[in-house]
Amino acid sequence: MIYLDNAATSFPKPKTVVEAVVRQMETIGGNPGRSEHQGGLAASRIMYDTRQKLARLLGIEDPLRVIFTLNATEALNLAIKGALKPGDHVITTSMEHNSVLRPLETLKKQSIETSLLKADKTGLVSLSDVRQALQPNTKMLVITHCSNVTGSIQPVEEMVKLAREHQLLSLVDASQSTGSIPYHIEKMNPDLLAAPGHKALLGPQGTGFLYMKPGVVLQELKQGGTGSESENLQQPLTVPDRYESGTQNAHGLAGLKAGIEFLLKETVEAVREHEKKHILQLKEGLSSIKGIRLYGPESIDQQGSVILFAIRDLDQTQLNYMLDQLYGVSARAGLHCAPLAHQTIGTFPVGAIRFSPGYFTTKEEIDQALSAVNQLASDF
């Protein structure tokens, strides 16, 4: 199998990630933050260590500002619903995933309105559009760092700066960039940043996080046992406890810690260089195949490890299925849970095929994937 669906979930995982999950499950009996015995303390420790490693990887000063969640979607819901109040206005973009668009759509019922900035055909949003959308009641700017459809990398640092100048909260959806495109949170300076653990951080599914800048306070999505202030019927206000109710996924987080350690050693810069080569090869290879339409940014510096294309006006989902069945190339077609992004670039409602290489993808696999597309394009 040639796995080119790392934008959905990374595969394979480093061996150490699986080993860490096994070690946690086999040797640590205990619930993090709950019980005072060796196992309980060891489970708490793995949670803290994972926070600390993540903080080191992403340039977060205080590890306690990392809130663990089931996935990036939960982190985005927590950030959006925890910050907004009736009457607020939000600025976001047509490149967002349904994990941003659907919560905002739901909040319309609570008189929270959204301005959707339309990106250009290559998936990029302009700073001046953000400026023009500002209203007196604008409370938040929500922007994806790297599109999961086209790979377009937004000028997120400038956007966050603009938001700060206008006293807006900034929320960055870093689902596609975290672990794949180097960034430094304290330098990017967002108020909130969400990402999954199972994509380029190479961790298990069932992990994700929200970074909250010191000083930012959100209403929590869920209340429950936190292992702290148990005598109190009120949810504790300390971070991260306030936002992490119930038994956390310490088994999965042990794996995430190993994924982050892998990246600390290899460096995200090296991942980016490796993936860039694949995207360049794919760009060149795909554009030389007759009948292929390529989408996304011109410059590789504005593109993450995602490339989108269509073969003439055929049924792209069907073609993608054949890529898998006939050539063993696993990729994703359709709308990628981001319908407005496809509308923006003109691939709605048919969708297109997305290749997303990872750090373990080889040049030979890209060669084979290109030859499969070539074959399909000439057969149909």
Next chain:
Amino acid sequence: MIYLDNAATSFPKPKTVVEAVVRQMETIGGNPGRSEHQGGLAASRIMYDTRQKLARLLGIEDPLRVIFTLNATEALNLAIKGALKPGDHVITTSMEHNSVLRPLETLKKQSIETSLLKADKTGLVSLSDVRQALQPNTKMLVITHCSNVTGSIQPVEEMVKLAREHQLLSLVDASQSTGSIPYHIEKMNPDLLAAPGHKALLGPQGTGFLYMKPGVVLQELKQGGTGSESENLQQPLTVPDRYESGTQNAHGLAGLKAGIEFLLKETVEAVREHEKKHILQLKEGLSSIKGIRLYGPESIDQQGSVILFAIRDLDQTQLNYMLDQLYGVSARAGLHCAPLAHQTIGTFPVGAIRFSPGYFTTKEEIDQALSAVNQLASDF
């Protein structure tokens, strides 16, 4: 180590549970419900299989009425917040966990009031108290099946029946019973039932579920990508998609499936018989030690696999720490995230020590734990 903290999280897990997680992580590249390639389909299949096995174990007719969550706390939050509206009244009990009490406390701000029925000294709630608490605006009865503090098993079938007679929604917190005390959902007949995957279901942490009776509709807690109706900015209304946004913990659920398969083979009835023996032995052993106060129900038929005790008026948390450090007995002291339960039985705010044996606990381990308590009680 003698692990007597299965009420916090079960340990060890069956070998097959760890193996299933490893197999899923090592061989299945794909995001459940997202991508149309072999790996994506295999990930979807594991989710469906887990639902189906769980349905078979618990007597649920339609597996699609099982909603997966991060933990039982999330399931309880979804049930409580998804059903209640301003002006509603809720009946619950003093034996509930903070995962029920804290969401209800938060909802007070939205004019949702709660009547808290005080259990008797053994942790049992009476049916007539429920009847007396009924108000014209009562919408829901929330009741824990088995207390995580005293092990008290509530007359939950009668309670649910009473709730149904008065057109209330019934929500059962089955966190301590699921996989440990046999029950049949269609027979118990609740509208909603929540439980974790990592306790007596023997699965990994990061798993939990909410059962929703056919016809019950809740407002979802989170919106996002569901891999379905991607063109639609509205959250899909189909179950389970509506309630499962973002990448699900397929790695953990693969393990949960193996845990459930283990129980299907061994039977929950056998687990109950095994654990009953341990509780009986502990009851007998602890009550013969001078200076020990035992809490909980008289009859073993009203007690799950949890036993609570205190050694004179000493610092129970300190004693528990010594049990772990000096005798390798891992248990949990304190308030167990259920402050009102401790108030009810008279152990607030000091708390008490809880032993919770599991299916893998042996008679020899119980002997050793008893001898450790005996030693401690005579030393101090």
